[in-house]
Amino acid sequence: MTVGHSPKRIAIIPGDGIGKEVIPEAVKVLKEAASATGASVSLTEFDWGADRYLRDGTSLPADAVEMFQRDFDAILLGAMGDPRVPSNQHAADILLGLRFKLDLYVNARPCVLFDKRFTPLKDRTEKDVDFIVFRENTEGLYVGVGGFFKKGTAEEIATQEDVNTRRGVERIIRYAFEYARLHKLTRVCMSDKSNALTYGHDLWQRVFKRVRAEYPGIEASHQYIDNLLLQMVRDPSQFQVIVTCNLFGDIASDVGAGLIGGLGLAPSANIHPGKVSLFEPVHGSAPNIAGKGIANPMGAILAAGMMFDYFGWSDAAKKIEAAVRTALREGKTPVDLGGSLSTQAIGDLIARQVS
Numbered sequence: 001m002t003v004g005h006s007p008k009r010i011a012i013i014p015g016d017g018i019g020k021e022v023i024p025e026a027v028k029v030l031k032e033a034a035s036a037t038g039a040s041v042s043l044t045e046f047d048w049g050a051d052r053y054l055r056d057g058t059s060l061p062a063d064a065v066e067m068f069q070r071d072f073d074a075i076l077l078g079a080m081g082d083p084r085v086p087s088n089q090h091a092a093d094i095l096l097g098l099r100f101k102l103d104l105y106v107n108a109r110p111c112v113l114f115d116k117r118f119t120p121l122k123d124r125t126e127k128d129v130d131f132i133v134f135r136e137n138t139e140g141l142y143v144g145v146g147g148f149f150k151k152g153t154a155e156e157i158a159t160q161e162d163v164n165t166r167r168g169v170e171r172i173i174r175y176a177f178e179y180a181r182l183h184k185l186t187r188v189c190m191s192d193k194s195n196a197l198t199y200g201h202d203l204w205q206r207v208f209k210r211v212r213a214e215y216p217g218i219e220a221s222h223q224y225i226d227n228l229l230l231q232m233v234r235d236p237s238q239f240q241v242i243v244t245c246n247l248f249g250d251i252a253s254d255v256g257a258g259l260i261g262g263l264g265l266a267p268s269a270n271i272h273p274g275k276v277s278l279f280e281p282v283h284g285s286a287p288n289i290a291g292k293g294i295a296n297p298m299g300a301i302l303a304a305g306m307m308f309d310y311f312g313w314s315d316a317a318k319k320i321e322a323a324v325r326t327a328l329r330e331g332k333t334p335v336d337l338g339g340s341l342s343t344q345a346i347g348d349l350i351a352r353q354v355s
């Protein structure tokens, strides 16, 4: 047993739909993994999401950002999105609001095939699908700059600005190279659409060329986003580290999730190194299966593992990953992976495994 970890303060935001089902299972597992490794956590739950928003108009409270910076080390979030809020305003305020206001510029989305039975790709095995997508997380088309002109008329104009700053592009590209160096990986692929987006993504091209020159030991390549998605499906083994802009990273990470067995298995980390950071599954609130007790909690559980890794608690993180691998290998799976175990049954068995 490892001792001497300082206690970490974790905010829990289950959110909407299956977020409210998978997060309790992730919490169960993280508590067990922490106590099994002599680590200590204190948890505080927040009821932010569609219910609260519809009840009293609260999305992200005005003092939330300051509170997280002052009182918390990490946030574990389920998902935001509810058919009763078609504008998605609360999700924009809470999820995108936290990414932007906490300046969580790295969205790390690993795509690791734990068991070859779960990839839809023919003749591919675990060694073929093991890469990470670094998605720029604070700018691009997500900044919400734009507007309508003559809304609702036949002459309507809608604009949405793609904001790319030199500082923003450089820090995510540099993070990808540093990650490769730290993990002894040899390939970084940057993906953009500079053949069409000749201003914003020209900046990505120029910054990439400058930064790659500082990492001569790493093979740096480029693929346009349309080809990247094709190549991910055709031969995922060519990728170790992918770095791309906010929107393309969103899309590429869902494709990547498809390669490893689906969204139920994919975790993500929204990080600003050294600062309070946010961990969540890649999937959304899945209204089509919410309330049935069948959602796969493994993505959320692995996101808790990424949080422990971020804390430097690698023993606890490894325990969590190993327990998920074991469940998959033994065919103890929920419905999305062809099994019949409930959300809660998966949580219970992984929690037992890590304890």
Ligand code: NAD
Pocket: 018, 022, 078, 079, 080, 081, 082, 083, 088, 091, 095, 263, 264, 265, 280, 281, 282, 283, 284, 285, 286, 287, 288, 289, 294, 295, 296, 297, 299, 336
């Ligand atoms: P989704 O990820 O919620 O669901 C896509 C498909 O994957 C659905 O068929 C769903 O049943 C399945 N799925 C997702 N997670 C699963 C799990 N853990 N176990 C089993 N199956 C799972 O994406 P969507 O349907 O496009 O979006 C639904 C809502 O979620 C929308 O409001 C959207 O804006 C929101 N959303 C939120 C986040 C987030 O909070 N990070 C991410 C994506 C989508």
Ligand code: IPM
Pocket: 080, 081, 091, 095, 096, 250, 282, 284
């Ligand atoms: C994700 C989601 C969000 C995004 C939505 C809910 C705004 O799809 O986290 O991948 O696009 O970033």
Ligand code: MN
Pocket: 250, 251, 254, 282
């Ligand atoms: Mn997404």
